[in-house]
Amino acid sequence: MANTPAAQGKNTLERRKKMSDFRYDLKHNKTLLFMVFPSILYLFVLSYLPMVGIYYAFTNYNYQGGLFGSPFVGFANFKFLFASGTAWKLTFNTVFYNVIFIFGGTALRIAIAIMLSEIIGNVFRKVTQTIIFLPHFVSMVLVGVFAYNLMNYETGLINNIITSLGGERFDFYGTPWIWRLIIPAVEFWKSTGYGTIIYLAAILGISEEIYEAAIIDGVTFMQKIRYITLPSLKPTFTILLLMSLGGIIRGQFDLFYQLIGNNGLLFGTTDIIDTYVYRVLRVSPNIGMGSAVGLYQSVIGALMVLGSNYLIKKLEPENALF
Amino acid sequence: MGSATKxxxxxxxxxxxxKAILAGFATACLLPFILMIIGSFTDNTTVLLNGYSLFPEKWSIAAYELIFKYPKQVVDAYKVTIFVTAVGTAIALTITTISGYALSRPTFRSRNKIALYLxxxxxxxxxxxxxxxxxTQVLRLSDSIWALIIPSLVSTYNIFLVRNFIRTSVPLELFESAKIDGAGELRTxxxxxxxxxxxxxxTVGxxxxxxxxxxWFLSNLFITTPSKYSLQYYLYNMLNSSKALQELKAISGGDISIDIDLPSETAKLAMAVVATGPIIMLYPFVQRYFVKGLVIGSVKG
Incomplete structure (x- = not known):
């Protein structure tokens, strides 16, 4: 089949076109190449070159030896991380929090978007929206300040209220399990308002006619939400869900580090891959081990993105990343 | 949805x-900010004795006086953050828009390969x-103010936002007529x-x-000279030094009297107000651009 002259001609033409894309641009689109060059160079230096450092993961890195002079140890770093249980604990914590963030967060966002779109009174809607959007704008340092103000043992507002009601002070910064609740609460506090916008836009996109027809058919208000609004949000929901599943092994360093910092007492329930890698770099240098965890995260992360993109392609082809 | 509708x-x-739920959630969002502002105007001894409260017994502006008594560090941190934000945003926005423009041009044959590379x-x-x-080792950026700027200069996500926006909102005929008029790519x-x-x-800006x-993270990683700390890192540092001292005090069983040297509790909050103020002031004006950006971002080009 490929031997017919027409097909052959098409093949060579295609091949030539492919081969010469770059040469074509070099000749005709010099300016465009020049315009995109800063980004290309930047990523080459700060993203592609550091990939060489993946090699650290297989060495017992020391500063005298540097990248290629340090002893090569094969998969020893990985073996140690998994055998000691560190890798499992970090993976569990990272995924655990992300699952709560994704599912809890999405449910909250959808609920609040529906409430905002259906309440009566524009002023109330505007004011509420402005306020719940505010936490998105402040730095995580400030979030850490807030948390500390509310929860510290001696002067925190919560302990203040507890004692004034005659209760015992609660040691938040010494109680690991409670952070499994606090961290998601803080995340929801910071990102729900912002995350609501996209669902709000989707609700506004639902055609008014569908609602009107439904009302003529005599559906009740709750039926309207259940059978029209919620199904209309499904495409947005699916895409955002799959995209966030792609990032399920990447933790929010800022959030965890500002809330917990180097408080080792709480690491059991709060240490995620990203905070561990940071500590390995800054607090107790062990470049080889840190690189190994980073590489493990990067590989799983890439697989997750490819997997979720594959699913998006199946379900909503026009929203696939590539 | 007029009010006449039944x-x-x-x-x-x-x-x-x-409305009840939304009001509750909005209150929860706002409460920490209010607590911060009230706390910063509370008398320090009142905080040490009674803890933070929404209705403090004694008000005071001593915290602000303390911060601005020796304002050099705060002013330095402000200078660093303003410089980094202004210069960084200008460079990053230039790179982002020109890259997004180039990648949006259908005549640019390598555009998809370059997009994949990015x-x-x-x-x-x-x-x-x-x-x-x-x-640190190759580019030698330790303790340089450029270490605060360079890491955020190129974001592929933002480049794609610009590219998609041009693709979906600028009609192709415009490019053609520009070409007929003899305008090069840069002028177009x-x-x-x-x-x-x-x-x-x-939005991207x-x-x-x-x-x-x-x-705060980049200052934390790269900067060692306190006069080059960014505002948020300065705040972070102030909090942590006092937290560390408190822990030390707890360990020593109160033997060490370091209360005098502690940055006062309320000064931390005053510093938080000073560091966050501009954002909260500007927020109502820029809010809509963020909304727009999310909506633009959700349109796939």
Whole structure:
């Protein structure tokens, strides 16, 4: 089949076109190449070159030896991380929090978007929206300040209220399990308002006619939400869900580090891959081990993105990343 | 949805319940800010004796006086953050828009390959440690103010936002007529396209500026000279030094009297107000650009 002259001609033409894309641009689109060059160079230096450092993961890195002079140890770093249980604990914590963030967060966002779109009174809607959007704008340092103000043992507002009601002070910064609740609460506090916008836009996109027809058919208000609004949000929901599943092994360093910092007492329930890698770099240098965890995260992360993109392609082809 | 519309009973109930929930959530969002402001105006001894409260017994502006008594450090941190935000945003926005423009041109045959090249690092990379070694050992950026600017200069996500916006909102005929008029790519970009894409440049610019303003991590990683600390890192440092001292005090069983040297409790909050003030002031004006950006971002080009 490929031997017919027409097909052959098409093949060579295609091949030539492919081969010469770059040469074509070099000749005709010099300016465009020049315009995109800063980004290309930047990523080459700060993203592609550091990939060489993946090699650290297989060495017992020391500063005298540097990248290629340090002893090569094969998969020893990985073996140690998994055998000691560190890798499992970090993976569990990272995924655990992300699952709560994704599912809890999405449910909250959808609920609040529906409430905002259906309440009566524009002023109330505007004011509420402005306020719940505010936490998105402040730095995580400030979030850490807030948390500390509310929860510290001696002067925190919560302990203040507890004692004034005659209760015992609660040691938040010494109680690991409670952070499994606090961290998601803080995340929801910071990102729900912002995350609501996209669902709000989707609700506004639902055609008014569908609602009107439904009302003529005599559906009740709750039926309207259940059978029209919620199904209309499904495409947005699916895409955002799959995209966030792609990032399920990447933790929010800022959030965890500002809330917990180097408080080792709480690491059991709060240490995620990203905070561990940071500590390995800054607090107790062990470049080889840190690189190994980073590489493990990067590989799983890439697989997750490819997997979720594959699913998006199946379900909503026009929203696939590539 | 005029007020003359008669609402069904279901809707009326939903309205009341929703408003109660939304009001509760909005209060929770606002409360820490109010607590911060009230705390910063509370008398320090009152805080040490009674803890933080929404209705303090004694008010005071001593915390602000303390901060501005020796304002050099705060002013330095402000200078650093303003410089980093202004210069960083200007450079990043230039790179982002010209790259997005080039990638949006259908006549640019390598555009998809280049887009893939730009996207790949968000999928897979060496991680924090090799990047850190690149920044410090190869580029020698330790303790340089450029270490606060360079890491956020190029974001593939933002480049794609600009590209998609041009693709979906600028008609192709415009490029053709520009070409017929003899305008080169740079002139087409600068004189014709740039004025048309202000919604996306405003949004992306604000994304970038907010990132620079709120950054503490890069100062933490690279900066050792206190006069080069960014505002947020200065705040972070102030909190942590006092937290560490408190822990030390707890360990020593109160033997060591370091209360005098502690940055006073309320001064931390006053500093938080000083560091966050500009954001909260600007927030109502820029809010809509962020909304727009999310909506633009959700349109796939």
């Amino acid at each position: 609402y069904t009973r279901g809707h009326a109930t939903f309205n009341i319940v929703s 996207y790949f690092p968000s999928l897979f990379g060496g991680g924090l440690i090799p990047w850190y070694i690149m920044m 970009f600068g004189q014709i396209i740039l004025p048309l894409i202000t919604p996306v440049t405003a 604000l994304f970038i500026a907010l990132g620079y303003w709120n950054d």
